[in-house]
Amino acid sequence: AHIQNKIAAGEVVERPSSIVKEIVENSLDAHSTVIEVFIKNSGMESIKVVDNGRGIDYEDRTLLFERHATSKIDTAYELFEIRSLGFRGEALASIGAVAKVTLESMREDSTPFKIVYAGGKYDEDTVWHERRGTIIEIEDLFFNTPARLKYIKNLRTEAGKIIDIMQRMALNYPNVSFRLVFDGKDRFKTTGNGNLKEVINILYGIQVSSNTLEVQAESPDYKIEGYIVRPEVTRSNRNYINLSINHRHVRHFKLSESIINAYHTLQPKEKYPLAFLNITMDPKLIDVNVHPSKVEVKLSKETELLKLTERAVKEALMETEL
Numbered sequence: 536a537h538i539q540n541k542i543a544a545g546e547v548v549e550r551p552s553s554i555v556k557e558i559v560e561n562s563l564d565a566h567s568t569v570i571e572v573f574i575k576n577s578g579m580e581s582i583k584v585v586d587n588g589r590g591i592d593y594e595d596r597t598l599l600f601e602r603h604a605t606s607k608i609d610t611a612y613e614l615f616e617i618r619s620l621g622f623r624g625e626a627l628a629s630i631g632a633v634a635k636v637t638l639e640s641m642r643e644d645s646t647p648f649k650i651v652y653a654g655g656k657y658d659e660d661t662v663w664h665e666r667r668g669t670i671i672e673i674e675d676l677f678f679n680t681p682a683r684l685k686y687i688k689n690l691r692t693e694a695g696k697i698i699d700i701m702q703r704m705a706l707n708y709p710n711v712s713f714r715l716v717f718d719g720k721d722r723f724k725t726t727g728n729g730n731l732k733e734v735i736n737i738l739y740g741i742q743v744s745s746n747t748l749e750v751q752a753e754s755p756d757y758k759i760e761g762y763i764v765r766p767e768v769t770r771s772n773r774n775y776i777n778l779s780i781n782h783r784h785v786r787h788f789k790l791s792e793s794i795i796n797a798y799h800t801l802q803p804k805e806k807y808p809l810a811f812l813n814i815t816m817d818p819k820l821i822d823v824n825v826h827p828s829k830v831e832v833k834l835s836k837e838t839e840l841l842k843l844t845e846r847a848v849k850e851a852l853m854e855t856e857l
């Protein structure tokens with residue numbers, strides 16, 4: 536089974552940033568409200584995540600690294616209908632196949648435990664925890680997969696990707712406090728008070744001001760909420776459009792374009808806005824054929840959504856022109 540795990544690992548955990556994403560998603564699935572991420576050497580040396588979520592049952596400790604061992608659901612064909620972020624039971628199995636994993640956890644009414652999983656073997660330790668939650672540390676990434684190790688060439692790029700993923704998490708979950716630490720230095724920390732505007736401010740250093748405009752619109756099928764920031768106060772390029780659907784980060788070219796186009800009908804064409812929009816919709820409007828790990832999505836009733844988005848952005852801009 537271990538060899539099989541090693542082969543399949545490439546899909547879910549191709550680089551440090553994808554591991555960070557999977558681990559933090561597990562913390563979110565466990566309903567954590569505080570998630571701290573400590574990175575050493577762009578994740579190649581260590582990725583450590585500390586959460587205050589519901590913890591793992593003592594009885595489950597040896598199942599964690601089994602492929603398809605998930606406590607969440609059995610079958611899933613419609614990604615966005617699934618309330619939890621993980622459901623395939625693949626992440627820990629894949630990570631355990633390419634790194635050393637130390638995991639400590641405590642769940643209410645269960646025994647706290649600590650396990651070290653490396654090279655397909657378990658080691659156990661007894662520990663004492665006063666609080667609920669999970670600490671997971673991933674070390675010596677890709678120690679046994681030299682080809683993968685070679686592929687991670689630029690550590691600065693990796694660090695950038697980790698920041699990117701953590702920022703998106705913080706934007707999509709304003710009521711969770713995220714902290715990101717690189718080699719002992721704090722990179723950012725959000726408060727988890729639910730205020731998206733504050734998160735934007737913390738992440739991008741944008742002063743909460745008249746340049747941050749609230750966007751809001753609703754149609755029978757869609758609800759759009761979020762902020763658009765005028766570039767006077769910031770760097771300006773077309774890549775700062777952050778979209779999420781039902782709080783899951785997505786990429787959608789036409790939707791990004793409709794935001795930029797709406798913006799350009801009222802603002803200088805050479806400037807691009809920052810946008811942070813969450814769209815709420817019935818999961819059935821999202822194409823089911825989209826692969827779970829992909830962030831690209833297809834939507835039915837796309838035209839309706841594009842029109843609504845354009846209108847919402849224009850309205851937000853016009854209100855402040857008065």
Ligand code: ADP
Pocket residue numbers: 557561562564565586588589590591599604605606607620621622623624625626627628669
């Ligand atoms: P999946 O998330 O798809 O279920 P994973 O391999 O990511 O699969 O995780 C396996 C299982 O380990 C999860 O289903 C969950 O029960 C447990 N788990 C992992 N991380 C945490 C955590 N931080 N808090 C609570 N449970 C966790």
Ligand code: MG
Pocket residue numbers: 557560561620621622624626
């Ligand atoms: Mg998971």
